Amino acid sequence: MxxxxxxxxxxxxxxxxxxxxxxxxxxxxxxxxxxxxxxxxxxxxxxxxxxxxxxxxxxxxxxxxxxxxxxxxxxxxxxxxxxxxxxxxxxxxxxxxxxxxxxxxxxxxxxxxxxxxxxxxxxxxxxxxxxxxxxxxxxxxxxxxxxxxxxxxxxxxxxxxxxxxxxxxxxxxxxxxxxxxxxxCKEKFLRGKRVLVTAGPTREFMDPVRFLSNPSSGKMGYELARVAYWLGADVRLVSGPTNIKPPYGVRVENIISADDMKKAMLDSREEYDLLLMSAAISDWMFEKRSDQKIKRGCEKLQVDLRENPDILSLASKSGRFKYIVGFAAESENVVENAISKIGKKGIDAIVVNDISRSDIGFGNDYNEGKIIFSDGSIQNIDKMRKRDMAFRILSELAKRLGWKKI
Ligand SMILES: Cc1cc2nc3c(=O)[nH]c(=O)nc-3n(C[C@H](O)[C@H](O)[C@H](O)COP(=O)(O)O)c2cc1C
Missing domain, CATH: 3.40.50.1950 (Flavin prenyltransferase-like)
Incomplete structure (x- = not known):
């Protein structure tokens, strides 16, 4: 079970x-x-x-x-x-x-x-x-x-x-x-804790109708927010565009771009016990965004992309989050890449899943992965519903952080 x-x-x-x-x-x-x-x-x-x-x-x-x-x-x-x-x-x-x-x-x-x-x-x-x-x-x-x-x-x-x-x-x-x-859920091991969850993709617009994005459905983040509420946390969810109904009991804020996400997370003075960064934030944005729809007619269209700010690193530097968990969808060297990200971004743990598989991850109701902690320890999570994985991640983190069931 x-x-x-x-x-x-x-x-x-x-x-x-x-x-x-x-x-x-x-x-x-x-x-x-x-x-x-x-x-x-x-x-x-x-x-x-x-x-x-x-x-x-x-x-x-x-x-x-x-x-x-x-x-x-x-x-x-x-x-x-x-x-x-x-x-x-x-x-x-x-x-x-x-x-x-x-x-x-x-x-x-x-x-x-x-x-x-x-x-x-x-x-x-x-x-x-x-x-x-x-x-x-x-x-x-x-x-x-x-x-x-x-x-x-x-x-x-x-x-x-x-x-x-x-x-x-x-x-x-x-x-x-x-x-x-x-x-x-009577064993409330997140009672009194403030949790910020990010979910879904971001969209970087090139003109009013075209954008750069990714296939993230937001399901994992929404389940994390939902289960954190069940377990007693005060939950805020910052979400990119998804088709999912906001979970009951969770404060939801909708954003579009990586820049919106950064502002929503870092412009407020709020402090959190836990940040679960499950949103798939676009690494790049267009250098220029046209105010008008770009017309057909040129055989080749050249656009420049600029790297978006690294929100996870900024969150770590802000000091407003006591414990930070990143999420990474990797297609190769899953563990090695995750460990190097933890060090580079100054975060506490990372949940990784393998996007080369079609039966888990993006858009799917199921997921499988590993929680990799900054001390190098690894917790494997077998294939299960994203809702169950959310519970497993939250209970594992609570155990690590010494948050007791109340
Ligand atoms: C077709 C039909 C639909 C009804 N729907 C409702 C309803 O949605 N809400 C309500 O308060 N009473 C409704 N009633 C009235 C209750 O069924 C009635 O007050 C009944 O005695 C309630 O008993 P209970 O509260 O012990 O179940 C409806 C009655 C009928 C015949």
Missing amino acids: FGVAEIMEMRLVLGLTGSIAIYKACELLRLFKKENVQIIPVMTPDSKRFISPLLVESLSQNKVYSDMFDESGGGFYHIMLSRGADLILIAPATANTIAKIAAGLADNLLTSIVLASDCPVLIAPAMNVKMLENLITQRNIKRLSEMERISFVMPESGELACGDTGQGRLADIDDIFDASMFYL
């Missing part, structure tokens, strides 16, 4: 209520399964009118609990299931269930579990815009938000299933998932 599940068991009570958005919870189940989260599904009686417990049972690979008076549980399911849970997630949460929890009611298995538990509760409401805007619902949400262990992932605005338009649509599934993983 790779990734977060390698070192921590994650136990989730997933409450499903009678909202039309319940079908989206099926995707959520799939995401949790991929991270090896143990899911205990609890369906309200009305939710079973929308989807069959069989579907939830199959996707969660666990028994669905619904009846508080089911005698096979000895009559204490609400107590038994509330123990040992790392998180109770209610997604989707109806106005009715939110109102019951706010009033302290315990008239079904899900509301009873919430009342009997002491773990964090995360609520993702989904309802018609008028139901959400109703002062009664608003007051219920406000009252619950004031409680330390209860938080919300609020609904989005847009077209609703009933035909109305407005706020009420279940929040993005990826956001609900990331917000949940923050609670499920």
Whole structure:
């Protein structure tokens, strides 16, 4: 088993209520399964009118609990299931269930579990815009938000299933998932740490429509930022152009060129415990950038390239980063080149992967590589999902730096 599940068991009570958005919870189940989260599904009686417990049972690979008076549980399911849970997630949460929890009611298995538990509760409401805007619902949400262990992932605005338009649509599934993983990853060895991650390619424009770039997808950096957030860090991500949705809980700043990247990283006075420089920054820029689109018609076009500043070296000299990790995509002499880079750039470690392989690296969901430290020690990382590799890199660095699990 790779990734977060390698070192921590994650136990989730997933409450499903009678909202039309319940079908989206099926995707959520799939995401949790991929991270090896143990899911205990609890369906309200009305939710079973929308989807069959069989579907939830199959996707969660666990028994669905619904009846508080089911005698096979000895009559204490609400107590038994509330123990040992790392998180109770209610997604989707109806106005009715939110109102019951706010009033302290315990008239079904899900509301009873919430009342009997002491773990964090995360609520993702989904309802018609008028139901959400109703002062009664608003007051219920406000009252619950004031409680330390209860938080919300609020609904989005847009077209609703009933035909109305407005706020009420279940929040993005990826956001609900990331917000949940923050609670499920209970061993927070990055808590209190400030982490800056860079990701994606840069673009160096020659004229308004043409640029020099590389095939970096940004996936590795985004996964590093996402997992660092799960592990409790305050994360800032400076990203070149990618097609990836910003991870929940991470401050994202979009940039285009290497010069933008340099400014975003070094013009601010902010200090960081860790810099993870996974962006594939262009080594060169055009000497001159034309303001107008360069027209066809000349058989040969000659352009001059100028070397971009070495941002990693500048970051090292700035003294604003306590520990710096570079990332290198190499095609030959992978280890030798990495070791020489560490010395030249004055950084602490480098993660290398071999770009001569098509099954890992650029654009791929998988990666394989080595973390090479300035003292010459090497940590091999087998082929695994980039998300798992992000976890492996962060836990390895935390171990080195003596950052304890809190
Ligand atoms: C087709 C249909 C869709 C519904 N969708 C929602 C919804 O998205 N959000 C909501 O709060 N209630 C919705 N309701 C109303 C709830 O199903 C109703 O309040 C129910 O009693 C909720 O029970 P529960 O909170 O115990 O699951 C819907 C009802 C129907 C018939």
